[in-house]
Amino acid sequence: MAVFPRLLLNLIQRVVCQLLANSCYTAAKKLKQYGFFFKPPSLKTPHPPSFSLYPHVSKCSLQNRASHTLVSDFHGSLLRPSSSKDCSFFPYFMLLAFEGGSLVRALILLLSWPILCLLDWESKLKAMIFISFCGLPIKSMANVSSTVLPKFYLQNLNLHVFEAFQAIGCKVVFTSVPRVMVEGFLRNYLKVDDIVGTELQTCGNYFTGLVSGSGLVVKHKALVEYFGEERRPDVGIGAPNLHDYPFISLCKEAYIVNNEDSKSSRSSVVGRERYPKPLIFHDGRLAFLPTPLATLCMFVWIPVGIFVAIFRICIGIVLPYRLAILLGCWSGLRINLEGYNRATTIDSKQDRGKKGVLFVCSHRTLLDPVFLSTSMGKPLIAVTYSLSKFSEIISPIKTVRLRRDRRKDGEAMQRMLGEGDLVVCPEGTTCREPYLLRFSPLFAELTDEIVPVAVNTKVSMFYGTTASGLKWLDPIFFLMNPRPSYHMVVLPKLPREWTCGGGKSSYEVANYIQTQLADVLGFECTKLTRKDKYLMLAGNEGLVASPTQ
Numbered sequence: 001m002a003v004f005p006r007l008l009l010n011l012i013q014r015v016v017c018q019l020l021a022n023s024c025y026t027a028a029k030k031l032k033q034y035g036f037f038f039k040p041p042s043l044k045t046p047h048p049p050s051f052s053l054y055p056h057v058s059k060c061s062l063q064n065r066a067s068h069t070l071v072s073d074f075h076g077s078l079l080r081p082s083s084s085k086d087c088s089f090f091p092y093f094m095l096l097a098f099e100g101g102s103l104v105r106a107l108i109l110l111l112s113w114p115i116l117c118l119l120d121w122e123s124k125l126k127a128m129i130f131i132s133f134c135g136l137p138i139k140s141m142a143n144v145s146s147t148v149l150p151k152f153y154l155q156n157l158n159l160h161v162f163e164a165f166q167a168i169g170c171k172v173v174f175t176s177v178p179r180v181m182v183e184g185f186l187r188n189y190l191k192v193d194d195i196v197g198t199e200l201q202t203c204g205n206y207f208t209g210l211v212s213g214s215g216l217v218v219k220h221k222a223l224v225e226y227f228g229e230e231r232r233p234d235v236g237i238g239a240p241n242l243h244d245y246p247f248i249s250l251c252k253e254a255y256i257v258n259n260e261d262s263k264s265s266r267s268s269v270v271g272r273e274r275y276p277k278p279l280i281f282h283d284g285r286l287a288f289l290p291t292p293l294a295t296l297c298m299f300v301w302i303p304v305g306i307f308v309a310i311f312r313i314c315i316g317i318v319l320p321y322r323l324a325i326l327l328g329c330w331s332g333l334r335i336n337l338e339g340y341n342r343a344t345t346i347d348s349k350q351d352r353g354k355k356g357v358l359f360v361c362s363h364r365t366l367l368d369p370v371f372l373s374t375s376m377g378k379p380l381i382a383v384t385y386s387l388s389k390f391s392e393i394i395s396p397i398k399t400v401r402l403r404r405d406r407r408k409d410g411e412a413m414q415r416m417l418g419e420g421d422l423v424v425c426p427e428g429t430t431c432r433e434p435y436l437l438r439f440s441p442l443f444a445e446l447t448d449e450i451v452p453v454a455v456n457t458k459v460s461m462f463y464g465t466t467a468s469g470l471k472w473l474d475p476i477f478f479l480m481n482p483r484p485s486y487h488m489v490v491l492p493k494l495p496r497e498w499t500c501g502g503g504k505s506s507y508e509v510a511n512y513i514q515t516q517l518a519d520v521l522g523f524e525c526t527k528l529t530r531k532d533k534y535l536m537l538a539g540n541e542g543l544v545a546s547p548t549q
Contacts, residue, residue, distance in 0.1 A: 053245065057160045057237050057255040062167035068234035070168040071223060072161065073247070074175040074182050074197075076239040077257055078190075080158045080268060089177060092149060093128040094290040096181070099283075100136055100144040106290075107299060113292050121243075122216060129178060129200065134209025138180075138202060143468065146184030147537045148284035153185050156289070157270040158257055161237055165190055166276070168235060172196065172226065174219040174247065189277050196222050220246035280435050280528065283467045283537045285477055287459050298461060305461075305480035308332070312479045316370065316396045321377040328374075334485035337375040339492075356381075356421040357449045357493075362436055362517050363425035364457040365464040366391055366474050371486045372423060372453060373397045381416045382423045383409075385530075388472035406442060413446050426510060429530040430465040434523045437530070439514045441506035448499035452513045454489040454520040467537035489520050 072078055075088050090113065098106040109131045116124045133141065165171055171192045175182060179197030186192040199212040219238075227233060236251030238244025240258060248254035272279070288294055308331055315327045325335060359380065361368050369382035374396075381398045392399050400416055402409045416422050426439035444450070457464075457478075464478025478484055496502045498512055518525045 053240075054248065054254045054256045057158075057164060057257055060160075060164055060235060060237075060253065060255050062163060065167045065235075066169040068168050069170040069172065070164060070235045070237070071172050071174060071233045071247075071251060072165075072237040073219065073239060073244055074173055074186075075177060076241075077237050077244070078158060078161050078165070078173065079153065079156045080257075089125060089128060091289045091291050092152070092177075092181065093132045094295055095148055095152065095284065095286065096132045096141065096144055098286060098290065099148045100141050101132070103302075105131065106295070110292065110295050110299065125176060125216060126211060129198075129211065130209035132209075133178070133200060133207040136207055138205055138207060141207065142180055142184070143539070144284070145181050146188070147282055147468075149181065150185045150189060151279060151282040151284075152289055153182075154189065154270065154275055154279055159268050159270050161257065162270050162274075164235065164237060164255075165192075172233070174217060174222050174226075176216045176219070176243075189275070191276070194226075196226060219243065220250060223247060223250055278435070280431065280433055280526065281467075281533050281536050282432065283469075285462050285466065285469065287461055287463050301461065301482065302480070305482070306476075308482075309476050309479035313394055313475070316374065317394065321374050324374055332481075332483045334483060335371060335375055336485070336487045337372075338487075338489045340376055340490040355417045355447055355449060356419070357451055358417065358443060358447050359421065359423045359451050359453050360439075360443060360513055361423060361425050361453040362455045362521065362523075363427040363430050364432075364455050365430060365478050367464070367478060367486075368425060368455050369399075369423040370395065370397055372455070372488060375486075375488060376490075378421070380421050380423045381419065383413055383416065385428060386471070390472040391475060394475065410442060410446065413443070417447060426513075427530070429533055431533070432463060432465060434521070435526050435528075436514050436518050436521075436523050437533070438527050439510035441510040444500055444504075444506040444509035448494070448496060448501040450494040450499065450509075450513070452491040452494065452516055454491065454517045456487045456521055458485045458487075460484075467534055491516060491520065 075092075079088075094106060094109055097109045109128070112127065112131060116127055119127065171190070172194045173182070173186055173192050173196070175195070175197045177197060178200050179195055180200065182197060183195050186195055196217060198217050199214065201208045201210045201212050223233070233251045234253060236248035236254045238248040238254075238256055240256045244256070248256070286298075288298075290298065312328055312331055312333065315324045319327065329335065359372065361372065366384070366387070369380055373380040373382075379397060381400060382395070383400045383402050385402050385404065387399060387401055392401075400412060402412065413422060413424070424443050426441075426443055427437040428440055429437065431437055459478065459481045460483060461481050462477040464474050464481075464484075466474060494509075494513070498504055499509060500506055504512075514525050517523070
């Protein structure tokens with residue numbers, strides 16, 4: 001009963017403060033225009049510069065800083081500030097609730113948002129922590145924080161603060177959000193020396209959702225406790241608010257970020273080429289930053305998306321290729337096939353003997369062979385690793401499960417080539433980013449009739465791949481996107497001098513095709529493998545114990 005009066009009081013307080021702020025701001029502008037500058041309105045500057053206690057972080061000198069110490073906040077400083085201060089934490093808690101919790105937990109957080117807006121800053125943060133962490137495993141949340149959040153953190157880094165982090169030797173981050181949310185990213189990507197964040201209570205191997213006895217981190221107090229009364233950090237960076245001013249005032253040099261840094265312009269964004277560590281692997285289903293409005297749109301779309309996904313699956317199974325493509329494009333699918341001419345790309349079966357053609361594809365989703373077969377208008381056979389039973393059932397083309405036994409897998413693919421054209425993805429697993437993993441050379445030993453195919457996809461809402469989630473949902477999530485796209489480029493058949501029959505080793509052939517596909521896609525080649533991906537994202541080697549996964 002005591003909650004409602006408190007919410008009502010907060011609402012009245014916010015409305016009154018907003019009205020007073022707007023009135024004072026308008027009065028100040030008029031006073032400045034007429035009282036101090038004695039100028040008519042027509043001669044005033046259109047956007048008078050705003051006053052700040054401290055200079056902008058771009059004014060910070062970066063020369064000879066290797067021995068200096070930098071302290072900074074995380075949200076609003078290292079990350080570009082949101083255009084709305086109320087939304088600065090929400091998207092990252094939503095990612096935790098959705099990826100580490102469930103769809104229901106994410107919905108509860110979204111429905112709580114109107115109430116959270118009425119709370120003060122501290123109560124709002126504690127409420128989001130409780131909803132996002134309560135009852136979830138410590139290990140699971142740490143994994144989500146290190147495999148899902150870094151992608152969104154990197155995309156929202158403040159360029160000027162990032163440059164300061166690169167130039168200054170010792171870096172310590174103080175933040176009021178839970179330390180588990182930021183520690184993995186800060187240590188792995190920015191080489192931060194220490195992180196002081198809010199600690200959470202635990203019960204056994206689970207979070208209770210409550211803040212530890214020390215409460216939320218108060219940054220200026222935590223800084224004094226960390227460095228002592230006499231020692232002062234060389235550089236402090238914060239946001240222009242009452243939480244950060246006391247914090248950075250304790251430093252020898254103090255700088256702030258401003259609202260202009262929140263604008264998505266090239267001048268304020270850290271480009272992929274400048275990432276301190278390449279972002280090759282990341283997990284999670286959401287392909288967008290889930291702000292309150294974007295999350296609301298997602299929940300509104302999900303029922304429609306499920307229907308659209310089922311429709312797209314059905315037309316792929318039941319209808320002929322041409323009609324399936326027509327209705328698929330009508331439903332929002334964008335399919336683009338380049339370079340394929342059945343008369344010139346593939347020799348007749350009499351010319352090449354009894355064996356089929358081996359199509360070697362870059363791997364983006366489980367649907368790569370399906371879209372290639374449908375676009376080419378011919379049945380293909382796909383070889384797969386660890387494919388779920390559900391995916392096999394809904395597949396409109398024949399699939400053959402490999403066992404990761406080199407001899408047996410080679411024999412199985414030879415048999416399939418005797419039955420028809422075969423599709424293989426030598427990377428062995430998918431990669432979302434513009435990188436190609438190492439190509440397994442086994443395919444090069446099977447035939448000299450090899451046609452490379454460059455495959456790329458784009459999604460706007462859900463990723464159709466996962467390392468730690470339910471793999472049988474991968475095709476459904478991809479097809480739930482409003483306008484998913486597949487772009488495929490069929491390259492000319494591999495010249496005989498670049499095949500094993502022409503004297504090349506299987507490793508040379510695999511590396512040559514990997515380079516070819518990377519050039520066409522504008523991707524970068526790596527030596528990483530499926531094992532590397534799963535060890536990094538899921539803590540295992542990616543092997544499936546049962547085919548009914």
